Amino acid sequence: xxxxxxxxxxxxxxxxxxxxxxxxxxxxxxxxxxxxxxxxxxxxxxxxxxxxxxxxxxxxxxxxxxxxxxxxxxxxxxxxxxxxxxxxxxxxxxxxxxxxxxxxxxxxxxxx
Amino acid sequence: xxxxxxxxxxxxxxxxxxxxxxxxxxxxxxxxxxxxxxxxxxxxxxxxxxxxxxxxxxxxxxxxxxxxxxxxxxxxxxxxxxxxxxxxxxxxxxxxxxxxxxxxxxxxxxxxxxxx
Numbered sequence: 173x174x175x176x177x178x179x180x181x182x183x184x185x186x187x188x189x190x191x192x193x194x195x196x197x198x199x200x201x202x203x204x205x206x207x208x209x210x211x212x213x214x215x216x217x218x219x220x221x222x223x224x225x226x227x228x229x230x231x232x233x234x235x236x237x238x239x240x241x242x243x244x245x246x247x248x249x250x251x252x253x254x255x256x257x258x259x260x261x262x263x264x265x266x267x268x269x270x271x272x273x274x275x276x277x278x279x280x281x282x283x284x
Numbered sequence: 285x286x287x288x289x290x291x292x293x294x295x296x297x298x299x300x301x302x303x304x305x306x307x308x309x310x311x312x313x314x315x316x317x318x319x320x321x322x323x324x325x326x327x328x329x330x331x332x333x334x335x336x337x338x339x340x341x342x343x344x345x346x347x348x349x350x351x352x353x354x355x356x357x358x359x360x361x362x363x364x365x366x367x368x369x370x371x372x373x374x375x376x377x378x379x380x381x382x383x384x385x386x387x388x389x390x391x392x393x394x395x396x397x398x399x400x
Contacts, residue, residue: 176326205388214290214374214391215327260326264387271317271342272389274326 176204176261176275182283191248194276195261198243202264204237206246209258214258218246218259251282287311290375290392295367297362297399305360305395307375314380317389320344321372330373333358334380361396369373370399 178244179194195204202221221228221237221244228235234247248255260281262272288309297303307316315334319327329342333352333360347366352358362369373396376389 203387207391212372212394212396213391214393215376216357216391217388237379269328272327272387274319274328276324278328 176193176263176273178259178261178275178278180261180278181276182279182281185251187251187253187282187284189251189282191251191255191280191282193246193259193261193280195246195265195275197244197261197273198242198273199263199273200283201239204235204244205262205264206235206244207260207262207274209260211257248280251280253282253284256280256282288375288377288390288392290373290395292395293393295395295397297397299399300364302361303360304362305373305375305397307358307360307392308356309356309377309390309392311377311390312355313332313377313390314355315378315387316352317346317376317378318342318350318358318360319374319376321374321394326373330360335361377399 176195176197205220206218209215219230219235221235232249237244258277259275260274262274291306317332318330321327328344331350333339336355339352349361374394375392378387378389392400
């Protein structure tokens, strides 16, 4: 079942700008992950944040998690054209072998 | 190189035919998953397997079947009972989370199935 829901559905920015995507979910989680998907390709894991963490960094990525609001945000700083992709948040589901529940994603377009 | 592979990349099927999508991993992962992705949508879980010779239905298992005879292989069969099979199919694997505290999933490149 889909639990995460990303916002906005689509985002268009220029190179050098920051991109912020949000994710909301419905039930308790152990962790929340962000994935990236280039058009027609498989997903690539970007970052995982555990339920007891509030913020995490990885290179130009910054993820926050607010479990009280059941929401997370992904910030990409100093964006590049190569960041153009769809970004998905995913939460774990302990009822189904820790398969992931994905949102519909945010489509990011970074123009030169 | 360690990784997860899917074949074929593109697959065309006539209505009424069964087709099998291959998924192989050499990451020594216990858990494997099949997802379906429709245009502009997120991923929906079809089947998952946490151990050899065992698998469970996901949210949209109707019209699909799987097997897990080997740890490294988790083929998906799309049967003629699946009414709308045209989609992008993604296979993934992860370490058994029963023993670890994280469950990052590694994805294959996907198979695009088109019913003619």
